Amino acid sequence: MxxxxxxxxxxxxxxxxxxxxxxxxxxxxxxxxxxxxxxxxxxxxxxxxxDQQAPGLNLSSIRLYPDQVKLNDGWLSGRGHAGRTLLQVSGPASREAATRLQAGETIDLTAVSGDFSAIDPPTNPGQIGYRHYLASHHVSRQLKLTDYQLAPAAPSLLTRLHGLRYRISCRLKxxxxxxxxxxxxxxxxxxxxxxxxxxxxxxxxxxxxxxxxxxxxxxxxxxxxxxxxxxxxxxxxxxxxxxxxxxxxxxxxxxxxxxxxxxxxxxxxxxxxxxxxxxxxxxxxxxxxxxxxxxxxxxxxxxxxxxxxxxxxxxxxxxxxxxxxxxxxxxxxxxxxxxxxxxxxxxxxxxxxxxxxxxxxxxxxxxxxxxxxxxxxxxxxxxxxxxxxxxxxxxxxxxxxxxxxxxxxxLASWQLALLFALTFLYLITRKKKYRRFLAAAYCLIFVSIHFPLEGQVSFIDVGQGDSILLTTPIRRRVYLIDTGGKLSFGRKKPAQAQIDRITIPLLKAQGISQIDGVFVSHQDADHVGDLGPLLEQVPVKRLYMGIGLIQNPSFRARLAGRVEKTKLIELKAGMEVQEAIKFEVLHPDLPGKGENKDSLSLTCQLAGKTWGFTGDLDQAGEEAIIQKHPDLHIDYFKLGHHGSDTSSSTKFLQTIKPSLVFISAGRNNRYHHPKPETLAKLKQLGIPYLNTQTEGMISWHYGWREYFSSFLEGRRVCYHY
Incomplete structure (x- = not known):
């Protein structure tokens, strides 16, 4: 477990x-x-x-069997053997290493250098526990290779068997x-x-x-x-x-x-x-x-x-x-x-x-x-x-x-144990009281999941991108601002959408089977790249977008054949969205193509607190907002453009006076978000922040109690402001 x-x-x-x-x-x-x-x-x-900790490791030589390693675009990843210790190894594949592995040979890596660390933990609830999966196979550490040398692997029965398994795999493919x-x-x-x-x-x-x-x-x-x-x-x-x-x-x-x-x-x-x-x-x-x-x-x-x-x-x-x-x-x-x-x-x-x-x-x-x-x-x-x-x-x-x-x-662990025990007791005793207890337990657990006492605003950790989940308590209504998406940078499109590993399991873990409304900020892939897969798998009642975005050919391609039962609604500044959560539209004023400057910007009120979301809106757009709303105050604000220095100007932050801001950015992203200048600005203004890079998914819970939490390694750390 x-x-x-x-x-x-x-x-x-x-x-x-x-x-x-x-x-x-x-x-x-x-x-x-x-x-x-x-x-x-x-x-x-x-x-x-x-946990059974591995003894001291000897990285002087790492053995790679051909059937346990995958090669993709000059990159190798898979299981490595450092003596009796198993490692998850990844890194660039030299031409010689790739040639030998593709020929079904076992290779030894020597003079190894790279980043040696623990397996990355899941950073969102419901996310597949890759660390847990590898731990069940005796793998608790990962090695990201930067340089190595090749040495011939001594032939043995084991190397021949792995070579045979590799050839069988190739034959089946x-x-x-x-x-x-x-x-x-x-x-x-x-x-x-x-x-x-x-x-x-x-x-x-x-x-x-x-x-x-x-x-x-x-x-x-x-x-x-x-x-x-x-x-x-x-x-x-x-x-x-x-x-x-x-x-x-x-x-x-x-x-x-x-x-x-x-x-x-x-x-x-x-x-x-x-x-x-x-x-x-x-x-x-x-x-x-x-x-x-x-x-x-x-x-x-x-x-x-x-x-x-x-x-x-x-x-x-x-x-x-x-x-x-x-x-x-x-x-x-x-x-x-x-x-x-x-x-x-x-x-x-x-x-x-x-x-x-x-x-x-x-x-x-x-x-x-x-x-x-x-x-x-x-x-x-x-x-x-x-x-x-x-x-x-x-x-x-x-x-x-x-x-x-x-x-x-x-299910929580104790709920799993309870349901299994009641089922087992009924089967070995055939007493009807256990069957009644079992039915009651399922009903109570189902109600507790589908009619929660708390609502939430959750910044899902989708890496370099945005995706914010909002729900209401008791008669739960569900809204999503952006879906996130993987930036490919010219590489081959991944076989599995990122949303299948992160957002879909998160929704299912919370018992969410449909979404009342999805708000699309703008066209960038890190905000709407996974919109298509989401629409294919989860019923969405209404899709909201900034005025003009629907005319963008690229965006229309994302919707093609996926919105027959979804109502499409365009929004512009001054409009209100009357949902279970009331949203006010601050931007855009005019039709646009879905660029950063056209980002759909919203505010909403929950439990007396005002939330603000501006997508990747630039400083010029922020200036236009505060000119129209000079008294605008936002308690909790999602920092613009992942903490870039092109958004969240000093004047804008001084106007809205947030108590706390949130940054959604990928770890080690190529843009170096959040920018040091932005963090220095927050420090100067005395505004605390939480970052998905270090906290995983960040949530604000409200209803019968209010608190912040971050999801990291299965822990929930509370913040009070």
Whole structure:
């Protein structure tokens, strides 16, 4: 779980004690007690989790395996091995390094220099915890390379295996797009998003994303195929078992240790091994034995989302084994739902029906076609691709209907534990009171998320750009000023929009499924670059913009085909926007092209405080505003143009007399925002400021209490003014 890591010693001591206890239970055949013991150990391992710091590092040599590194436009990034320590490495790729890696060779970097630091933490609520993800894979540090030398890597079995995995990956990428996508998922347990992001979103929105993970079904297929081959070759059961173990071990390596596949493989090994000794083992005993052994080998098992979900699902199969199919499917989803809400903030209540549709399609169409494509000529591959394109298109249409999809919001850790415990207690006791408690708990948590006691003004940390979220308490209304967006500077456009990593998860974490109004300040990409992806994914009732911007061809292209159900409204100085939050328009006076000088400038009042937002408006525009409004006072002001010296003039700041100002700028941005001159000006005027560069997302909460907070490494630090 996020924020929990393993303390040295506890990570293996807990499963070791549990393993001994479970072996004793197996000897006594206390299967019922074993179920409770397994659940207890799962929770105990979570509670005792802490950070395990890496020992002193030796950066004299860093090994890079070709299958663990990506090359893009002369830039390498991926996993590096400094002795027994893993690092996240990135930096420029020399021509020789790129040539060797692309040839499938392992390379050693020596005489390394660069910036060595901790993994960057998430800076917005709901944002994917890259630090947490890497920590679950024993990576806690990153190295940004500036210079290095190459040395030949001594050949070994491990280098040859990584080279083989790389060549398999290259072979799979040569398949048509969908076949390559499914083959990579099913063979290498990789998620090659890129052009396949829509397909991943389809499976996620239908609630069947788990079907893409290799696990028990794939182990069963491998063992079955080997059994058939062994029968044809007249092999003994022991010989087939040995071949199966070797194949499963190799696939564990190919899948980079995917937790679900390891669990299923260990279960097969233990069950088949005991069968040779004519000893029966219950499903509960087998699960407990598998879990403790895997936890013993991998202390960070439950840090990984996949590791947690695979054992929750396996435990559910044990405790619901005697239920009819439909009831079993329902309660399996019930056990998984708290974890899905904790990690992904949404759930599909029709998942059971979608599973009935998708599982046969996947088992009897996707997997056979993908397997055949590996050994088929190009014409057949293209035929298989067209079949899959048609089927995936239909699934995509079904997902886009949104039927059954509920944006619930993020659960707190204690809420996750409560919902899981109530579900588990009902399944092992069948007492209706637990079912009633469970329904009441879900309802209360849902109401608390969707009808919050506090509203907010949040400066989302979108890097070099602007995006401000405003909400009202109780009957929540949602407004967004600008969307942010990634500046490409001539590089290839990123496959995934920045908004998919930052703003969309933030909205879902707060249970927000639609936006009442989006205000667009002007045309620059760092303010509206992600407007298109936002309109595609989140219903927006009204889109407000400065007068004249709608005539800009570039802006119209962002809206094309995305605003059929969105009302477009142009604004100019002197107008008022009568929403749940009342906005007054200060600028522009005349139609413009959407340049900085045309920035839509707004004020609004919340809980007796006046807020001001001027986009990238220049000092001439500010002068025009205070000439019309000489008595204008703004309590909290978003500093113009990310703290540039072209905005927020001394005269303007002296006129509005802000108590606090906010700066939204990217870390280490090429413009060096905020400018030293601007910060010196604030100091001279005695105006305090908060900066997303150092604070992450900055929020003002109002309603039953008022306070400021900044989100940094999961902490909320309060400011009172």
């Amino acid at each position: 996020c924020g929990l890591y393993y303390l040295k010693g506890w990570g293996r001591l807990v499963p070791l004690c549990g393993l001994l206890y479970l072996l004793w239970l197996i000897r006594l055949k206390h299967g019922g007690l074993l179920k409770a013991a397994v659940a207890f150990l799962l929770l105990l391992a979570l509670l005792l989790a802490r 040569q398949l048509p797009r969908l076949l390559a996508f499914f083959a990579s998922e099913l063979v290498l347990a990789e998620n090659p998003a890129g052009d396949n992001q829509d397909n991943l979103n389809t499976y996620r929105d239908l609630g069947v994303i788990h079907i893409l993970s290799i696990s028990g079904m794939h182990v069963g297929i491998y063992v079955f195929v080997l059994s058939v081959i062994g029968s044809c070759l007249h092999l003994t059961k022991e010989e087939v078992f040995a071949c199966s173990c070797c194949l499963l071990g190799f696939e564990i390596f190919l899948s980079a240790g995917q937790p679900g596949f390891i669990r299923a493989s260990l279960s097969y090994v233990f069950a088949a091994g005991l069968a040779f000794k004519r000893r029966k083992i219950s499903r509960a005993d087998l699960l407990g034995l598998t879990y403790c052994c895997q936890q013993l080998l991998e202390p960070r098992l439950l840090l990984e989302t996949g590791g947690m979900l695979t054992y929750v699902l396996a435990l559910g199969l044990v405790v619901t084994g005697k239920l009819p199919y439909w009831k079993q499917a329902f309660w399996l989803n019930g056990l998984l739902t708290p974890f899905l809400l904790y990690f992904f903030y949404q759930v599909n209540v029709c998942t059971i029906f979608y599973n009935v549709l998708v599982v046969p399609y996947f088992n009897y169409l996707v997997m056979p076609l993908t397997g055949l494509a590996l050994f088929s000529p190009l014409p057949l591959q293209e035929l298989f691709e067209r079949i899959l394109e048609t089927a995936e298109g239909l699934l995509g249409l079904l997902a886009r209907t949104g039927i059954g999809q509920v944006i619930f919001g993020k």
